[in-house]
Structure formats: C-alpha cells, structure tokens
Amino acid sequence: MISEAVVARLIESQFPEWKHLPIRQVDRGGWDNRMFHLGDQMLVRLPSGGQYAAQVEKEVLWLPILAPHLPLAVPVPLAVGNPGFDYPYKWSVYEWIDAEIASRRKVDCMSDFAKRLAQFISALQQVDPSGGPPAGVHNFYRGGSLRHYNREAVAAICRLEDKIDTDAARVVWSEALASQWQGAPVWVHGDISSGNLLVKEGALHAVIDFGMLGVGDPACDLVIAWTFFEGEARDAFRDHLNLDRDTWARARGWGLWKALIVAAGLTDSNAVESENPLPLIAKYLF
Numbered sequence: 139m140i141s142e143a144v145v146a147r148l149i150e151s152q153f154p155e156w157k158h159l160p161i162r163q164v165d166r167g168g169w170d171n172r173m174f175h176l177g178d179q180m181l182v183r184l185p186s187g188g189q190y191a192a193q194v195e196k197e198v199l200w201l202p203i204l205a206p207h208l209p210l211a212v213p214v215p216l217a218v219g220n221p222g223f224d225y226p227y228k229w230s231v232y233e234w235i236d237a238e239i240a241s242r243r244k245v246d247c248m249s250d251f252a253k254r255l256a257q258f259i260s261a262l263q264q265v266d267p268s269g270g271p272p273a274g275v276h277n278f279y280r281g282g283s284l285r286h287y288n289r290e291a292v293a294a295i296c297r298l299e300d301k302i303d304t305d306a307a308r309v310v311w312s313e314a315l316a317s318q319w320q321g322a323p324v325w326v327h328g329d330i331s332s333g334n335l336l337v338k339e340g341a342l343h344a345v346i347d348f349g350m351l352g353v354g355d356p357a358c359d360l361v362i363a364w365t366f367f368e369g370e371a372r373d374a375f376r377d378h379l380n381l382d383r384d385t386w387a388r389a390r391g392w393g394l395w396k397a398l399i400v401a402a403g404l405t406d407s408n409a410v411e412s413e414n415p416l417p418l419i420a421k422y423l424f
Contacts, residue, residue, distance in 0.1 A: 140172040140184050140186070142174060145174050146161050147222070148219055148229070149176065149182070151222060152219050152222070153231070156177070156231075159176050160177060161175065162174065163175075164181070170185065170347070170349050171183040171185055171186060171190065176231060179233065179234050180232065180233060181213075181233070182230075182231055183232060184225065184229040185229065189275075192276045193276065193277075193351075194227070194228045194230050195218065196276065196351060197215060197348050200348070200351060201213060201214070202214075204262065204348075207261055207262075208258060209254070209257055209261055210258050210343065210345055211237075211343055211344035213232045213233070213347075214232060214233040215232055235343075237336035237337060239332070239333055239336060240333075240335040241332065242366075244340065246340030246341065248367065248370075249374040250374075251337075252375035254341070254342040255342055256374070256378035256379045257378060258342075259356070259360075259379060262324075262327060262359075263324040263326075265325050267325055267353040270352065271351070272353055273352050274352070276352070277349070277352045278350065280326055280354075281326040281354025281356070282352075283318065283355075284388060284391050284392065284395065285315060287399075290395065290398075291394070291395045291398055292311075293402070293404065294395075294398035294401070295311070297403070298398065298419075301401070302401075302419050303423055306424070307394065307419070310394055310422060310423055313387045313391070314390060314391020314394070315391065316384075317384035317387065318355070319354065319385065323353040324354070324356050325352075326353065326354060326355070327348060327350065327351060327359055328348075328349075328351055328352060328359070329347060329350040330345070330359045330361070330362050331365065331366075332362070355388065356385065357386075357388035357391075357392060358389070360386065360389035360392075361389055361396070362375070363376060363386075364393050365418065390422050393418075393422055394419065394423075397419045398419060401415035401419060
C-alpha cells in the first residue's frame with residue numbers, strides 16, 4: 139500500500155530539503171498514480187503498478203519540451219525519485235496546479251471550454267513529433283491502431299447481447315476499424331477526459347496527466363466529444379479541430395471500446411465517464 143508514511147520516508151531519504159513539509163493524500167486521486175500533496179506548492183505522484191512505471195521518465199522528459207507550445211497550463215516536473223522502502227518504481231514531484239477538476243457545474247460556458255480544449259489539442263498536434271514515443275505498451279496503444287483491442291471489443295459486445303443494440307455496436311466498431319490515420323504522426327495526450335482537465339474561475343485552465351503521451355493517430359484524443367460535451371459545445375469542439383470523418387469514426391470506436399469493456403466487466407475504471415457505461419454506449423451508437 140502506498141501510504142503517507144511511505145511517501146514521507148521517500149522524501150526524507152531522497153529530498154531532505156523537503157522533509158519538513160506536510161504530506162497528505164490528494165482527495166480525488168488518479169487510477170494510474172497515487173498522488174500526495176507535499177506542502178502547499180508541490181505534488182508527489184507514484185505509479186500504482188508496473189504497467190505505469192515507464193510513464194514517469196517519459197513525462198519528465200517531454201513535458202518541458204511541449205509546454206512552451208501549449209496554450210494551457212500543464213504539469214511542471216521538479217524531481218524524479220528512485221525506488222525505496224518497499225516501493226519498487228521511480229516516482230516524481232511536480233508543481234501543484236491550483237485549480238479544480240472539471241465538471242459541468244463548474245464550467246461557466248461549455249462552448250468556450252470546448253473551444254479552448256480543441257485549441258489545446260490542435261497546438262499539441264502541431265509540436266514537432268520527432269523522437270516522440272510511438273504508440274505501444276507504455277501508453278496502452280493510444281495513437282495506435284484500434285485493432286489491438288478488437289478481440290476485447292468483440293467479446294464485450296457478445297457479453298452485452300441482452301443489454302445493448304449489438305448490431306449497431308458492430309457497425310460502429312467496423313467503421314472504426316475501416317480506416318487509419320493518413321497523415322504524419324502527431325502528438326497525442328492519450329487520456330483527454332474530464333478528470334484530467336482543470337478549471338479555474340469557470341474556465342479551462344490546465345491539462346494534466348500525460349502518462350499516455352505518444353505520437354500517432356489523434357483519434358484517441360477526441361472521445362471527450364461524447365463523454366463530456368453535448369449540443370453546441372460538441373459542435374464547437376468539432377468545428378475547431380480540422381479532422382476528417384474517418385478520424386471521428388475512429389474516435390467513436392475508441393470511446394465505444396472503453397465503454398463496452400467497462401459495461402461487460404472486462405476492466406475496472408475510476409473515470410467519471412465510466413460510472414454508468416450503458417447510457418454512454420447508447421451515445422456512441424446513435
């Protein structure tokens with residue numbers, strides 16, 4: 139178990155200049171990482187399992203390179219820690235971003251929020267991807283081909299035979315698999331969800347958690363069009379992204395895959411968008 143006591147020992151042994159600072163667990167932590175306040179100005183992030191451990195050094199390497207090109211705040215890495223005290227992975231310390239996790243009730247204007255997010259994604263895609271990590275195990279193939287998840291999706295559809303329109307699901311999934319990104323690889327965040335978007339004074343302020351970062355097909359970054367936006371906000375998001383119909387079909391497939399496997403009990407997730415997956419599946423189908 140990753141506890142405040144373990145974090146305190148890691149800090150004291152590796153960063154003694156911070157040992158006097160209080161440590162407390164973040165109220166709403168992530169899935170891939172356990173997070174702790176370090177004083178009032180810093181955040182400690184520790185991967186929750188080996189499958190997330192490679193993300194630490196990737197973020198620390200690339201975030202300072204990407205940040206100057208982006209129109210919103212992103213995490214600022216301060217230090218990388220080593221394994222110790224029975225904690226087996228590298229971990230990181232970041233500046234604390236003073237903002238709240240996005241929710242519809244905290245956003246003053248959803249259309250403006252959607253526009254600002256689209257501008258962020260466009261800016262990220264325009265950064266030179268040379269040397270960036272291609273889709274792979276490190277980011278669960280975000281930016282890669284949906285065919286990596288074909289077996290899971292097909293199995294989930296079969297399990298949900300009596301709960302969803304399986305014919306429609308198969309059509310949407312087939313359309314998602316029918317094309318591939320024709321452009322040069324671009325940067326993808328890999329996990330654009332409301333839990334990774336921060337709001338300040340009613341407006342989108344920051345994008346966090348770049349653990350799924352990679353270069354490839356941008357379709358995976360568009361799923362929020364269904365999970366968080368509706369009506370005019372969804373239109374604003376789409377209108378400010380210059381992407382073709384096939385890319386949006388693959389984006390729909392990414393969202394459908396995740397909702398299917400959660401609804402079928404093939405995976406766990408703490409994402410807000412996964413709390414009630416059956417209605418979400420219906421959004422992807424119609």
